[in-house]
Amino acid sequence: MAEVRMPKMGDGMEEGTILSWLKKEGDHINEGDAIAEVETDKANVEIPAEESGVLTKIVVTEGQTVPVGAVIAQIGEGAAGSAGNGAHAPVAEPSRPAPAERIADDEPVMSAEGAKVEREASTLPPMEMPRRQEEVPVPATERVLASPLARRMAEELGIDLARVQGTGPGGSIKKRDIEAYQRAGGERRPAPPPATPDVQRPTPVPALAGQEIKPSKMREAIARRTVQSKQNVPHFYVTMVVEMDRAQALLKELNADAADHKITVNDIIVKACAVALGKVPEVNATWTQEGTIRRYAEAHIGIAVGIEEGLIIPVVRDCQAKTLRQISAEAKVLIGKARANQLKPDEYSGGTFSISNLGMMGVDEFIAIINPPEAAILAIGGIVREPVVAGDSDEIVIRSRMKITLSADHRLLDGVLAARFLQEVKKALEAPFSLVA
Numbered sequence: 001m002a003e004v005r006m007p008k009m010g011d012g013m014e015e016g017t018i019l020s021w022l023k024k025e026g027d028h029i030n031e032g033d034a035i036a037e038v039e040t041d042k043a044n045v046e047i048p049a050e051e052s053g054v055l056t057k058i059v060v061t062e063g064q065t066v067p068v069g070a071v072i073a074q075i076g077e078g079a080a081g082s083a084g085n086g087a088h089a090p091v092a093e094p095s096r097p098a099p100a101e102r103i104a105d106d107e108p109v110m111s112a113e114g115a116k117v118e119r120e121a122s123t124l125p126p127m128e129m130p131r132r133q134e135e136v137p138v139p140a141t142e143r144v145l146a147s148p149l150a151r152r153m154a155e156e157l158g159i160d161l162a163r164v165q166g167t168g169p170g171g172s173i174k175k176r177d178i179e180a181y182q183r184a185g186g187e188r189r190p191a192p193p194p195a196t197p198d199v200q201r202p203t204p205v206p207a208l209a210g211q212e213i214k215p216s217k218m219r220e221a222i223a224r225r226t227v228q229s230k231q232n233v234p235h236f237y238v239t240m241v242v243e244m245d246r247a248q249a250l251l252k253e254l255n256a257d258a259a260d261h262k263i264t265v266n267d268i269i270v271k272a273c274a275v276a277l278g279k280v281p282e283v284n285a286t287w288t289q290e291g292t293i294r295r296y297a298e299a300h301i302g303i304a305v306g307i308e309e310g311l312i313i314p315v316v317r318d319c320q321a322k323t324l325r326q327i328s329a330e331a332k333v334l335i336g337k338a339r340a341n342q343l344k345p346d347e348y349s350g351g352t353f354s355i356s357n358l359g360m361m362g363v364d365e366f367i368a369i370i371n372p373p374e375a376a377i378l379a380i381g382g383i384v385r386e387p388v389v390a391g392d393s394d395e396i397v398i399r400s401r402m403k404i405t406l407s408a409d410h411r412l413l414d415g416v417l418a419a420r421f422l423q424e425v426k427k428a429l430e431a432p433f434s435l436v437a
Helices: 110-119 147-156 175-184 218-234 245-254 267-279 324-339 414-430 432-436
Strands: 004-005 014-020 033-039 046-048 053-058 065-067 070-078 235-245 285-287 294-295 302-303 304-309 310-312 353-357 374-391 396-407
Touching: 033 070, 053 267, 147 175, 218 310, 235 414, 245 267, 245 396, 245 414, 245 432, 267 302, 267 324, 267 353, 267 374, 267 414, 267 432, 302 324, 374 414, 396 414, 414 432
Parallel strands: 302 353, 353 374
Antiparallel strands: 004 070, 014 033, 014 065, 033 046, 053 070, 235 396, 285 294, 304 310, 374 396
């Protein structure tokens, strides 16, 4: 018997939801067959069987969410049951003593027989009353049979238990009896007078009306990871202005003869970052859980892509070894798959650095939150035509300029290193013909 568990498919995945079972109990399965479709916080992914056999039991039903590592199904050997459908015959449980009587809201109450004993004990003369060592006098209302949950609710709502009709064993009061009494408009105990008559209690402000929306799995993941990043990673920010006239001229020349595959500003920024990471390798690193710094020789650069459900960061791998056109072609494929919700886990995990570009939406500048466990992320603003002072002549000229802001992890990087990295990005973008060599 083999257990099928919810796999971890990508960095940061903590749970998954079974969207549909592609096989049913009793089906024969070959190793590698897709048996279920799972919704993660990034994409919908099919789970393959890790061995052959018969799907003997489905543990997690469609629509149910379970944590990574939880058992979702069981696969047994081929001869899986006498019924011929692969299912195990039910095994009768051994008889066991009847459990103690419990109420519907799953809290213990005194049984009817126990109530009878207590009533009989209350008729004894005072000197003969059995008394436990820890027994203390209680209010008369405590003689009403009720579950602890019902008592707490009555106390919070100011309801006298003596006025409530119990429907539980022995006439005990349950949670549903308190709720029914409240719906029927039952009387409440008068509120105690304020301790200080001269002090006016503030009038509670009514809650604003609004629509309650359950966030998507992706939005829940974004909320969890951004809070984790801001709480655990000491961010600091460095901004620099880059002149983009030469980069725009290069793109115009490269795309002059391109029918459909045009290189974008984002592509050239990715290549410039790969060059800068090679010259300032301290940025291409992570702070490990063991408290060490791990640096990488390869530049795996994530590109933040906004989609309807939120944000996802597909990763272009080995950017230091790829040409500008190769980076551009791979980025287009990944961005297309991201927007179609078709990315595989290995296509959005394992990045060493990320960029986020909002320039195409008219944003001048912004700061981005680091994508753990990376050491930094670069935020790209829009290219703006503006007057600047040229050289020593004090001549006013018009230039195309763009602001870039690095969010850096202060555990690994300091201001000087962050500034050196931005200088290298600026140098590559302002002398861009070296990027196509």
